[in-house]
Amino acid sequence: MEPTDWPGVFRIGRDLYTRNALPGETVYGEDLRSESGTEFRRWDPWRSKLAAYLSNTRPPPLLDGVRTVLYLGAAHGTTVSHLADALPDATVFAVEKSPPSFAPLLALARRRPNVIPILADAQLPERYAADVGPVDLLYQDVAQRDQTRIYRENAVTCRARRGLLMLKIRSVTQRLPPGQVAKEARRDLVQAGHRVGEGVDLGPFSREHLALPIDA
Numbered sequence: 001m002e003p004t005d006w007p008g009v010f011r012i013g014r015d016l017y018t019r020n021a022l023p024g025e026t027v028y029g030e031d032l033r034s035e036s037g038t039e040f041r042r043w044d045p046w047r048s049k050l051a052a053y054l055s056n057t058r059p060p061p062l063l064d065g066v067r068t069v070l071y072l073g074a075a076h077g078t079t080v081s082h083l084a085d086a087l088p089d090a091t092v093f094a095v096e097k098s099p100p101s102f103a104p105l106l107a108l109a110r111r112r113p114n115v116i117p118i119l120a121d122a123q124l125p126e127r128y129a130a131d132v133g134p135v136d137l138l139y140q141d142v143a144q145r146d147q148t149r150i151y152r153e154n155a156v157t158c159r160a161r162r163g164l165l166m167l168k169i170r171s172v173t174q175r176l177p178p179g180q181v182a183k184e185a186r187r188d189l190v191q192a193g194h195r196v197g198e199g200v201d202l203g204p205f206s207r208e209h210l211a212l213p214i215d216a
């Protein structure tokens with residue numbers, strides 16, 4: 001098991017792992033592996049866009065010094081669980097609007113105390129901003145038409161220091177070529193004053209998804 005550039009994230013060859021906060025337990029049927037008395041969970045890039053991002057690039061130091069994460073589109077908590085394990089001293093506020101997805105997320109949070117689940121619509125950050133406070137990292141994975149607006153409004157309302165937007169191209173529009181959708185998303189964020197890093201295609205793990213790292 002070798003460390004990666006991200007704290008709390010390890011690899012063997014191309015396979016990524018995080019330390020398991022709950023030894024013996026899996027979250028989504030992932031492989032477990034023990035080394036020198038520590039148990040790790042394999043982080044599947046086919047199930048998690050954050051793992052796909054890490055698999056496809058040498059990422060910027062996104063997790064360095066992170067104590068609070070606002071995670072939009074948590075679903076059942078697959079990626080949330082790995083982030084929470086990679087950052088045991090951080091608090092991960094996990095926003096999900098679908099009640100059927102929220103139930104398993106709630107169960108996950110009962111077992112991982114650094115995950116705070118929030119049943120809310122990410123289009124209305126003013127509803128949870130007071131509970132969340134300023135965040136070090138804003139992570140967004142919601143398949144919505146107005147993904148950049150959701151990002152911008154959360155970034156301002158929750159005073160995010162940096163972020164990662166997993167842009168689902170086809171949710172924005174079916175009408176325009178993917179390159180143009182990506183260009184317009186970038187322009188929208190830059191016009192709002194964000195510094196947007198190099199976009200990373202998440203293929204083959206998540207087709208027509210682009211990861212956009214964002215500073216301030």
Ligand SMILES: C[S@@+](CC[C@H](N)C(=O)[O-])C[C@H]1O[C@@H](n2cnc3c(N)ncnc32)[C@H](O)[C@@H]1O
Pocket residue numbers: 047048049050072073074075076077078079080095096097098101120121122123141142143144
């Ligand atoms: C692709 S899934 C997220 C997968 C998850 N990020 C992971 O890696 O484990 C997208 C999720 O975003 C949620 N979602 C979509 N629009 C939302 C909104 N406006 N506010 C909060 N959640 C939303 C959906 O209900 C769905 O669970």
